[in-house]
Amino acid sequence: MPATDIVHVTDPNSQEALDALRHSCAHLMAQAVQELFPGTKITIGPAIENGFYYDFDSPHRFSEADFLPIEKRMLQIAEGNHPFVGKEVSYEESKAYWSGRGENYKVELLEGFKDQKLTHYTHSTFTDLCRGGHTPSTKAIRHFKLLSVAGAYWRGDEKNAMLQRIYATAWPAKDQLSAHLKMLEEAKKRDHRKIGPALDLFSIQELAGPGLIFWHPKGGRVRLIMEDWLRAEALKRGYDMVYTPHIANADLWHTSGHTSFYRQNMFGEIEVEKADYMLKPMNCPFHILIYRSSLRSYKDLPLRYAELGTVYRYERSGVLHGLMRVRGFTQDDAHIFCTPDQIESEVSGCVDFALEVFKTYGFEKYAMEVSTWDPEKSGDYSGEAAEWERATSALESVLNRRGIPYKLCKGEAAFYGPKIDMKLIDAIGRPWQLSTVQFDFNLPKKFDLEFVGNDGERHRPLMVHRALYGSVERFFGILVEHYAGAFPLWLAPVQVKILTLTDAQIGLAEELKKTFEAAGLRVELDARPEKIGHKIRETALEKVPYMVLLGPKDVESGTLAVRLRDGRQKNGVTAEEFLRRLTEEVSTKKTASSWE
């Protein structure tokens, strides 16, 4: 028995040990499912982040109602303390075994493993074709839970059969399982699709169509602040703001190549005066047209065109998801045109800007990936080997110089150039694709872009695409979830709410509101004849950062009774102090109340 394929636990939380536990648990689940639902065929069941899944082909339609019986049976099997036993088998032997059992998916898998060493792993009465990585016995498996059932194509290909996938989670210790389940619950509570409409931030209207976002006044306020900040920051960094149309003649999209490689995602055509128009799925060709509108000198470069550009993409109905995946969205897009010797400083500027975005919005963790081509398949890509090498090394060296760790993904680049992708890790540990800095060797060629060098000759400029929020909609959705709707003061749609105790304070409350507004704060007044506890509850549910309670005692003392969003109370605060603290908190963009 190849002992190396059994994971003897030294650190139960090492990735290897977690994967072994989860993959072993997948075997148990497959056994339980086959026992309980005869006729079910097995396919694959890998460990994934935080758990595992197993894909089945079964006459039975799995539902959550099946989870409890499956879990019970799994526990019984686990308690049997069956060892996982690995056995090397020949191709013929394995094929005979799986064909004999009618497991045609396993037989199909075998075809791909013909030249490899094959192993079967057995525990209890269950055997799987598997390369190993198991716990010594089933006894290690105790803390798991089935989570959901979903469709999945065999081998991820939509031309293949649709299988039923059961997702589950498994952990070495009970408290880790409950912590994970709690995290899932927390994620559900933070879901921007729930919080957004509840806080009256945005909506999606069935009458208008799926994947199209309506920003309500409160969401609109936050967006305005996000956009204003970004624009100001871009101007500081030498960008020019441009504006371009939402629609263009199909000829432009033929020139850019979008009608050949992106047609299935485009809205169009709209026939006007015998010409076809299409909605823009990307801003790049428009910025290129601005570049091309006059002859450029090397002295003009780099040119950095930025736009909050709204694009429309036809996304298949099943992929839409709240604000995260939509059909109309606004990119904080920019295109930088530069000379080859400027690329490193330009990429560096983009990375700086992205880091500033992360810091400003309170994200401490992020993950970076550099995606480049697969030189073996250079025919699939636009651009020369030297360009790819130079650009990729610029991307890497910028990150290296800052000591930022990244994952190098070979063959993951788009056909037109290498890129850095930046993923945010939110407050509860989930990653989100956000910023991207991307070279484009294709469009400058398609549009025959040029600049005149100091040698008097014409040269082709390099082009870099760059988005930081990525999509304003998606970034906003991430913010809603990251803060669970409790925006930091500088972003909060309503920053202060004044609550009167009795009608006698209304006059003073209105004056106070004017004073606060004059200081630039966004203020609301609740002067209804409701009990103070009632008003506090409603304001708390609206996640307003600061409440000012105004009753007879405060009028008498001439001070304010302040209640923070976290429930802390600060009584006897003067209006001056309150304003000083809040304006300070806004200008420093603190992500939590600065009130100690």
Place this chain on the structure above:
RNA sequence: GCCGGGGUAGCUCAACGGUAGAGCAAUCGCUUCGUAAGCGAUAGGUUGAGGGUUCGAAUCCCUUCCCCGGCUCCA
């Protein structure tokens, strides 16, 4: 787009072949109150839409739209 699950009052849900209901929200009155829900009354619905079966449909069937969990794709 595909597989599965759903759509009932503004929200959360009940009724599952026999008169569509509750809590919260809303509106109107009363209450003038000190740190997360005062009291009462009223109003609110072509049960997503269209068609069918039936004496009778929210409930069963068909079509369609939208939403949810995933797959594929992606900002």
